[in-house]
Amino acid sequence: MQIKQFIGSLLILLIPISVLAQKNSLLLENKYYTIKSVPIPKDIVLEVGGLAFDDKGNLGVTTRRGDLWSIKNPSSANPEFTRFASGLHEPLGLGFRNGAFYLAQRAELTKIQDRNGDGKGDLYETIYSWPLNGNYHEYSYGPEFLPDGNMLITLNLGWIGRGESGSKWRGWLLQISPDGEMTPIATGLRSPAGFGLNAKGDVFYTENQGDWVGSGRMTHLEKGDFAGNPEGLKWSQEPNSPVKIKFADIVDTMGYTLYEYSKKQAGIKPPSVWFPHTLMGISTSDILVVNNDKFGPFEGQLLVADQGHSKIMRVFQEKINGVYQGACFPFREGFASGILRMEWGPDNSIYVGQTNRGWASTGKSSFALERLVYNGEIPFEMKTIKARKDGFTIEFTEPINRTTAANPESYSISDFTYKYHHVYGSPVTDLQTRTVYKVEVAQDGKSAKLFVEGLRAGYINEIKAEGVKNNQGKNLLHNFAYYTLNEIPGGEEQTDHEHHMAHDAIVPAVNLVSDKRVTEIPSSWFNGPDVTLTLTTTSGMKYVEKELIVKAGQKVxxxxxxxxxxxxxxxxxxxxxxAVIADMANNLGLQGQEKGYIPESDDLLFHSNLLVPGSSDIFYFVAPxxxxxxxxxxxxxxxxxxxxxxxxxx
Ligand SMILES: [Cu+2]
Structure with a gap:
């Protein structure tokens, strides 16, 4: 071996595995969705705040430094930049309707129009304004247009070591009509940089981890909703407020999750999807609905950007009992700076506007404008995850290899939650392993029904499918997702217990080997057991039999x-x-499951295996x-x- 080659392989060994894995996943993603940059003239600082196409096909871009640029031929090698407007106060959004741009400056919603046709704005009109107290963190976002022509804007809280609503309507989603009539819609918002409509026209906003916010998340907002951060409630007693909860109603219990608190206090809206901190992203931003079938197999789903991780995530949602919930998946990373905005181009590519001044990001450029283009090949992905009463159904973008997909060991699921408290963020709380005890692969080979014990409402399920391969033996492009389970669906799809019992693919949670669980009839019991005792479980964490009777020394x-x-x-x-034994079992913590929750103690005489739903166990002992x-x-x-x-x- 040449010395150079030897040193080269040493260096490769020194690169952490995770970096290699990340590079690998970037290369793989690039095969399906390519990032192309839009060249920006050297003298323009394009810290993107908002993106919108006008009616001539030019791309409008607002910048944090207060300009509105109009870009002609943005997908060409030589796009033409014209300064359409300037002197604006950090506009972090942009829309275009009926020949005019609309944008939220820090203190007002402004309409800008080019009336004489020279390609530059000549009329600046205030549609509606709101007070500012001057805090640096009082960002204002929008507008997003509703189908009826009304606009939505959101107002960020100020920051004084915690979120503060230092002036009226900070922490709110407001609706503003084109002629300047304002209607407050919802509050509880902390840092609502991203919001938009799903394919059905329902409004969602994304939130960043912070005080009262355990992790990044997305919430469905309807009139009168409160999404969690109490500061905006300072204005809930204003005459035109639709929100009933008062500021004093929200107390820091330090123990509840937001989901639990919402069951005790009406009007609280828990998120439809959590984006677990660092596992999925670190600071969610824009929401964009996939409104066409030219961008791969994900029409109708949502894309959610992450500013800090310079990436785009994908979201599938479903409505159970009238409540939105669903899963987030990794989608595409590797952008040049921190993503704030996404906008569809006329060719069904996505323009991605970026900036990271004051907000660090994985992509190291201080600003960028890029385009995400679909290459036409279908990536092997989990397309959707749907909840059932007894587990999850995963739909794939391609037919799956039956042997790998039907094996419960190809999957792993754990669930956890976050605390709802005034502290910034939350650790992962109450993490447990859930057992996939059976899998049924659909006839068409494109979906797998996972049967999962003990689903917990209000928890986030980490669902991994590391062992699943497609028919060509390929691994998934991304093999994990996070499903937020607000509602466990009712009985319509449940499998009955006989079906469980008859199925031969049931795997035990564990197989406990112990001298306190003798599973073969002892060879010295020539006449068999003296007595058979049968104990049966039932719903509500109970046994059917409250008492069993044996004689001392009987063979059981x-x-x-x-x-x-x-x-x-x-x-x-x-x-x-x-009580002592139950306590010891509880204290086994995360090792509990592999020990079957059987602690070591002389006070514990005999025990069964840990049983998954629809299974049974037999063991033998001599009664005391x-x-x-x-x-x-x-x-x-x-x-x-x-x-x-x-x-x-x-
Ligand atoms: Cu039990």
């Missing part, structure tokens, strides 16, 4: 049936020891020789309070 065959839709076990313990009221209990966390009974030894 113990059957545990679990027709319930959660995981359960049974542990037989010495008299009076249930000392009579007494022994107890049996399910040691799965939080079950022991209700899931217990007496084993009477006579």
């Amino acid at each position: 065959k113990f059957v545990l049936n679990n027709p319930d839709d959660m995981m359960h076990n049974v542990a037989i313990v010495k008299p009076g020891k249930v 020789t000392e009579p007494g009221a022994y107890e049996y209990v399910c040691t799965f966390p939080a079950h022991s309070a209700t899931m217990r009974g007496i084993l009477m030894v006579e």
Whole structure:
């Protein structure tokens, strides 16, 4: 081996695996969606605040330095830049309707028009204005046009070491008509840089991690909604406010999640999709609906940009019990600067406006204007994830290899949540592993039904499909997603328990090997067991049988049936020891599952396996020789309070 080559391979070894993986994923993404840059003249600082095409096909761009540029032929090698307007106060949005540009400056919604046709704005008209207290963080965004011609704007909170609504309507979504009539719509907003309409015309906004905001997220906003940050509630008692909650109604419990709090206080709207901090992005921005079928297989879905990670994520949502929820997926990373805006071009490519001054980003350019172009080849991706009563259904963009897709071990799921408190951000809270115990692959090979034990409403499910391959043996382009489960769907699609029982693909959660779980009948029991005890689980974390009776020293065959839709076990313990054992099981934490929630203790006499829904277990033991009221209990966390009974030894 040549010395140079040797040093070269050493260097490659020194590059962290994660960097290689990232480079690899960038290269793969580039095969399907290519990033092209729009050349910007050297003397223009194009820190993009807003993007909108005018009626002549020129791209309007507002900048944070207060200009509105008009770009002719933006997809060509030599686009032509004209300064259409200037002297604006940090316009962070742009729209175009009926021959005029509309933009939100910090303190007003402004209409700018070119009346004499010289390609420059000559009429600046205030549509509606609002007060400012001068805090640097009082950003204003928009407008987004509604189908009826009214406009939406959002107002950022100021920052004084926490979010502050220092002037009226900071922290609000406002609707403004073209003739300047303002209607407040919703509040609880902290840093609402991105908002827009989905394919059905419903309004969503994205939020950045911050005080009262555990992680980035997206929320469906309707009139009267409160989305979580209490500062904007300072104005909820104004006569035209549709929001009923008062500022004093929201207290910091330090314990609840936003979902839990919303069940106790009417009018709180939990997010439809969480973007877990650092796992998916770090600062969400613009929302863009995929409004055509020329951009790959994702028509009707939403793209959400991330400023800090210089990337675009993808969102699929569904409505369960009238509530939006769904999954976010990685989509395309590697942009030059921090993304603030996305806009469709006439050729169905997406213009991506970027800036990172004051807001650090992965892309190191201080500003950029780029274009994302679809190359026509379908990437192998999870296209949608839908919730069912008993799990999730994943739809793929291509037929999947049946052997890999039907194997429960090709998937892993864990769920967690975030705290709702005045502190900035939240750690991942109450993380648990969920077991995929069965998978059914659809006839057409394009979707897989995952059966998952113990779904928890209000939790974020990390869904990984690392083992799934397509028919050509290829891996997924992106193999993970985060599904926010606000509502668990009702019974229409549930599978009955007999079906579970009959299926041979059920995998146990664990297979506990222990001398307290003897699964073969002991060879010394020549006449078989003296007695068979059967215990059956039922819904509401209970056993059907409250008491079982044996005689001291009897040979027992113990059957545990679990027709319930959660995981359960049974542990037989010495008299009076249930609470101690349940506590020990709880304290096993994340290792609990692999131990079947069976702690090591002399007070625990016998136990079953940890059973997934629709399975059963048989074990053998000799009943204690000392009579007494022994107890049996399910040691799965939080079950022991209700899931217990007496084993009477006579
Ligand atoms: Cu249980």
